[in-house]
Every structure is written in structure tokens, then in C-alpha cells.
Amino acid sequence: xxxxxxSNPKGGAGKSTTTLLLSTYLAEQQASVCIIDxxxxxxxxxxxxxxxxxxxxxxxxxxxSEENIVDVLxxxxxxxxxxFLDLEGTASVLVSRAIMMANYVIIPIQCSRADAxxxxxxxxxxxxxxxxxxxxxxxxxxxxxxxxxRTSAPGAPVNSIQRxxxxxxxxxxxxxxxxxxxxRISYKAVFAKYMTLYEMETLTGKEKVGNLETAELNVVKIxxxxxxxxxxxx
Amino acid sequence: MGKSFFELDEPDEKEPExxxxxxxxxxxxxxxxxxAIDTAMMDAAASPFGFTSREPGSxxxxxxxxxxxxRYRNTARAKAGKEKxxxxxxxxxxxxxxxxxxxxxxxxxxxxxxxxxxxxxMAGC
Numbered sequence: 001x002x003x004x005x006x007s008n009p010k011g012g013a014g015k016s017t018t019t020l021l022l023s024t025y026l027a028e029q030q031a032s033v034c035i036i037d038x039x040x041x042x043x044x045x046x047x048x049x050x051x052x053x054x055x056x057x058x059x060x061x062x063x064x065s066e067e068n069i070v071d072v073l074x075x076x077x078x079x080x081x082x083x084f085l086d087l088e089g090t091a092s093v094l095v096s097r098a099i100m101m102a103n104y105v106i107i108p109i110q111c112s113r114a115d116a117x118x119x120x121x122x123x124x125x126x127x128x129x130x131x132x133x134x135x136x137x138x139x140x141x142x143x144x145x146x147x148x149x150r151t152s153a154p155g156a157p158v159n160s161i162q163r164x165x166x167x168x169x170x171x172x173x174x175x176x177x178x179x180x181x182x183x184r185i186s187y188k189a190v191f192a193k194y195m196t197l198y199e200m201e202t203l204t205g206k207e208k209v210g211n212l213e214t215a216e217l218n219v220v221k222i223x224x225x226x227x228x229x230x231x232x233x234x
Numbered sequence: 235m236g237k238s239f240f241e242l243d244e245p246d247e248k249e250p251e252x253x254x255x256x257x258x259x260x261x262x263x264x265x266x267x268x269x270a271i272d273t274a275m276m277d278a279a280a281s282p283f284g285f286t287s288r289e290p291g292s293x294x295x296x297x298x299x300x301x302x303x304x305r306y307r308n309t310a311r312a313k314a315g316k317e318k319x320x321x322x323x324x325x326x327x328x329x330x331x332x333x334x335x336x337x338x339x340x341x342x343x344x345x346x347x348x349x350x351x352x353x354x355x356m357a358g359c
Contacts, residue, residue: 002262009284031259066289070273081259092288096280097273124283132279136271220255227255230262 002230003073003083005102007125010118011089014108014149016044017187019086021219022106022226024196026082027057034059034080036072038098039088044191051194066094073101091121100129104230105144108181111151111162119146123174143229144175147222151180153214179221186215287339 004022006015019035027033035058037045046062049055059080064072077083085102087095099105099122107122109115123144130142146169152158169176181187186197189209193200197216200209252258277285326334338349 026259029256029259031256066287081262088288090288091284091286093277093280093285094288096283096285097276100271100276100279121283121285125280125285128279128283129276132275133271223255227258227262231258 001077001081001083002103003077003085003101004226004230005085005087005099005105006108007085007087007095007099007105007122008107008109008115008119009089009091009095009121010109010115013089013110013115013118014147014181015039015089016042016086017190018106018108018147018149018181019084020045020048020190021181021187021197022223023058023082023084024056024198025216025219025223028196028198032079032081033057033084034061034076034082035084035086036064036076037062038064038069038085038094040065040094041088045086048191048194053194056196064094066092066097069094069097070101073098091125095122096125096129099125099142100133102142104226105142106147106177106226107144108147108149109165110149111159111165116165116168145225145229146174146176148176148180150183153182153184177222177225179218179225181222182218184211184215184218185209186212281342286342287336289336 006019008015016039023033023035035045037043037060039045043062045060049060059076061072061076073083073085085098087098105122105126107119109119126142126144130140133140133142148162148166148169151162186200186209189195189200190197193203193207193209195203197212197219201212203209253261277287334346334349337353338344338346341349341352344352
């Protein structure tokens with residue numbers, strides 16, 4: 001039961017979208033998945049679950065606070081194969097405690113200076129957290145990867161800001177996903193329609209959402225990198 | 235292996251076939267949880283990077299060691315010199331109380347008089 005934290009202290013970096021897309025994909029592959037909605041201000045995941053017509057394949061847990069995050073993680077990790085932690089967009093104690101309990105951290109950033117700056121806070125928290133937990137378990141690692149979100153779709157023109165930030169990440173040697181999560185209508189529709197990408201395949205007429213196949217392939221590629229990393233950590 | 239124009243062996247560019255995703259997921263076994271670490275130690279490790287409590291009223295114990303003498307050298311208490319301190323007590327709505335305590339916590343665990351001094355400074359008084 002790896003705990004996968006999705007964290008960037010800046011709001012709007014794509015944490016909830018990344019969490020929902022990856023977790024629902026793994027659930028489609030018959031994995032037992034739990035999302036812990038650790039953003040008490042917004043509870044987007046809890047809202048998504050509440051507004052659905054049918055219960056989702058993933059378990060969604062809300063009501064998390066600084067005080068109970070450690071206990072909630074321990075409880076749910078015993079029950080599920082994968083735990084995704086959708087963390088709040090602030091530099092809070094809740095976030096840092098969760099990162100230190102995690103087995104893997106995804107740091108989504110949009111291609112902007114503000115996101116990159118805030119992502120460095122998350123990286124520092126992971127690195128200092130890793131040092132701390134190694135005092136208790138010298139073999140323990142908290143690997144992390146940066147995921148660029150809301151980028152141009154593959155094949156579309158890439159703007160200069162994205163090019164610059166990608167070049168800087170490469171130059172700095174920071175670990176990142178080779179695949180980006182592109183900006184797509186279907187990812188917004190997941191929240192607007194309270195459905196997964198796979199459930200939206202059944203929609204017809206005016207309700208139909210375009211380019212689902214490409215959107216799904218994008219998620220599969222990122223999930224493939226994640227699962228490869230998790231497999232290597234075993 | 236394929237043959238090139240010069241009839242030399244070349245590696246095939248086919249990627250090795252992977253197991254189906256469901257099998258790969260099933261193979262990821264139990265990852266041990268970290269041993270129980272005191273949350274105060276976790277918070278102390280993250281505090282230098284700006285990770286502070288955001289929940290009003292939950293003052294974090296960030297210091298691992300007891301406060302030392304001289305800690306207040308640059309604080310409002312010290313700035314007030316050796317004057318005899320005066321006492322303020324006020325009743326206020328719980329929401330306002332929570333905001334004030336939350337402000338003190340978010341600013342590195344200020345004492346209440348330090349927090350009051352900071353608010354006055356921010357207001358330009």
C-alpha cells in the first residue's frame with residue numbers, strides 16, 4: 001500500500017486533477033485505491049463523490065485535519081493497495097506531516113514561475129522529511145517527481161514559458177515525469193460531470209466529451225511511469 | 235537482430251513487452267509504514283521551510299528543547315525594557331480569539347504580546 005502524496009503549496013497547480021485521474025485509472029485496472037482528501041478548505045474529492053449518481057470504484061475519505069492525518073493514513077493504508085493524498089495548496093503542518101508519511105510524492109506544477117517557486121518548498125519538505133525518517137529507518141526513501149500540468153497537448157506548439165521551465169528543470173537535474181499532463185477539456189469535465197474519463201465514454205449527443213481516447217492515453221503514460229517507479233522501490 | 239545496409243547486426247528498436255498493468259499493480263506489495271515519529275519532530279523538520287499550523291487554536295510545539303534564557307532579547311518584552319509590565323485582559327468572540335491565536339501560530343508561534351506588537355507594527359502604530 002504505497003502512500004502517494006500529491007503536493008504543491010501553491011493552489012491551482014493541478015493536484016486534485018492529477019489525483020483523480022491517476023487514482024481512477026488504477027481503480028479501472030482492478031487495484032484497490034483510496035483517495036484521502038487532505039484539503040479541508042475545498043474538499044473537492046468529497047464533493048465529487050457526493051455529487052455522483054453511483055458510488056465510485058475508489059474510496060474517498062474526507063474530514064482530515066492536522067491532528068488526525070497520521071492516524072487516518074495508518075488506518076487506510078491497512079485497507080487499500082494504493083493511497084493517494086490530495087494535499088491542500090498551502091505550506092501547512094498537515095502537508096508536511098503527510099509528506100513524511102508518504103512513500104512517493106508527485107509535485108504537479110503549471111508552467112509558471114509562481115508554481116515552480118512554490119514547488120521548491122515541497123521539494124525541501126520532502127528532502128528534510130527524508131532525512132528525519134532515515135533516523136528511524138536508514139533504508140527509507142521518499143522519492144519524488146515533478147509533473148508538469150496544463151501543458152500544450154503533444155504535437156501542439158509549445159509556448160516559450162513552458163520551454164524555459166522544462167529546460168531549467170532538466171538543467172537542475174530534478175526528477176520529473178517524462179510525460180506532461182496536458183490541458184484538456186475532458187479533465188475539466190471529470191469535475192464538472194462528476195464522472196471518470198472511462199464513465200464519460202458512454203455519453204452521447206450534446207453530453208459527449210471529445211478526445212477521450214487521447215486524454216486516457218495521456219493518463220496511462222503517466223501512470224506507467226508511476227507504477228514503474230513504485231515497482232522499483234519495492 | 236535486424237540487418238543494416240552494410241549487413242551488420244543492429245539492435246531491434248522494439249521495446250520489451252511489458253506485463254499487463256493489472257499484473258504490475260498486483261505485484262506492488264506492501265510498503266512498510268514508517269515507524270512512529272513524534273509529530274513535534276516532523277513539524278520541527280518542516281518548519282524552516284515555512285510549513286506552519288493553519289488550524290486556529292492548535293498551537294504547535296515546534297521547539298524540541300526548552301526555551302533558553304535570553305530568547306526574548308529581540309522581542310516586544312525586551313523592547314519594553316525593564317519597565318514593569320502592564321496587564322491586558324479582554325473578552326472577545328470565539329471567532330476573533332481563534333483568528334488571533336491562529337495569527338500567532340502562523341507567524342512562528344509568537345507569544346500573545348509578540349503577536350499584538352506585530353499587528354500594531356503592521357497597522358503602522
